[in-house]
Amino acid sequence: EVQLVESGGGLVQPGGSLRLSCAASGFTFSSYWMTWVRQAPGKGLEWVANIKEDGSEKYYVESVKGRFTISRDNAKNSLYLQMNSLRAEDTAVYYCAGHSAWRFDPWGQGTLVTVSS
Amino acid sequence: QSALTQPASVSGSPGQSITISCTGTSSDVGAYNYVSWYQQHPGKAPKLMIYDVSNRPSGVSNRFSGSKSGNTASLTISGLQAEDEADYYCTSYTSSSTPWVFGGGTKLTVL
Numbered sequence: 001e002v003q004l005v006e007s008g009g010g011l012v013q014p015g016g017s018l019r020l021s022c023a024a025s026g027f028t029f030s031s032y033w034m035t036w037v038r039q040a041p042g043k044g045l046e047w048v049a050n051i052k053e054d055g056s057e058k059y060y061v062e063s064v065k066g067r068f069t070i071s072r073d074n075a076k077n078s079l080y081l082q083m084n085s086l087r088a089e090d091t092a093v094y095y096c097a098g099h100s101a102w103r104f105d106p107w108g109q110g111t112l113v114t115v116s117s
Numbered sequence: 118q119s120a121l122t123q124p125a126s127v128s129g130s131p132g133q134s135i136t137i138s139c140t141g142t143s144s145d146v147g148a149y150n151y152v153s154w155y156q157q158h159p160g161k162a163p164k165l166m167i168y169d170v171s172n173r174p175s176g177v178s179n180r181f182s183g184s185k186s187g188n189t190a191s192l193t194i195s196g197l198q199a200e201d202e203a204d205y206y207c208t209s210y211t212s213s214s215t216p217w218v219f220g221g222g223t224k225l226t227v228l
Contacts, residue, residue, distance in 0.1 A: 037163075037219075044120070044204075044206060044219060044220070044221045044222040045157075045163065045206050045219045046219060047208070047215070047216075047217040050216070059215070059216050060215075061215050062214065062215060095162055095163070097163075101168070101169075102151040102153070102169060102210060103151075103153045103165055103168035103169070104153065104155070104163075104165065105165040105168075107162040107163055107164070107165075108162065109161075109162050110162055
């Protein structure tokens with residue numbers, strides 16, 4: 001069964017850090033670009049970052065550049081998102097998604113990040 | 118990078134057809150055939166429904182179809198069913214520094 005499972009979300013104070021993980025199974029992880037997409041409470045989807053199959057290329061939405069870092073470990077079939085200098089507006093459910101052939105599929109169930117004092 | 122423009126809501130009765138539009142620019146929807154559509158039920162993860170403008174993944178009902186004209190892509194759902202009630206999002210590859218952009222989402226209500 002194809003599966004993506006996110007973890008690492010939680011409550012963090014403004015200015016704090018959090019590292020999200022996404023464990024992949026059931027497909028050839030190393031053959032997929034991987035993406036993080038977030039959804040603020042009651043809002044729409046926002047593309048956050050993606051990383052090439054071998055980790056050699058990374059792209060970010062402007063609002064997180066310099067604060068978030070996407071990475072992967074193909075040996076562990078895992079994707080990560082290191083989030084620093086967190087702001088209230090980063091509060092969202094964060095989804096990881098496989099990204100191949102110009103589409104996002106599969107998706108994880110999401111992990112909630114709440115930035116609040 | 119602005120989000121793609123979708124209507125906030127659409128509605129239809131069971132059995133009817135509806136169309137959701139997704140308007141972008143000549144830098145995204147108009148430039149590439151890399152528009153995809155996602156269905157999201159409350160509290161659930163998005164699900165891929167259409168990719169590359171008009172292709173359906175295996176397992177998605179043929180009641181779902183996609184098209185594009187100029188800077189506007191469209192998702193059509195025919196033979197509406199109660200289970201189609203959900204939020205729908207389009208996304209497109211873009212030539213901007215942020216390579217992917219989503220639409221604001223459309224809430225479909227089946228009356």
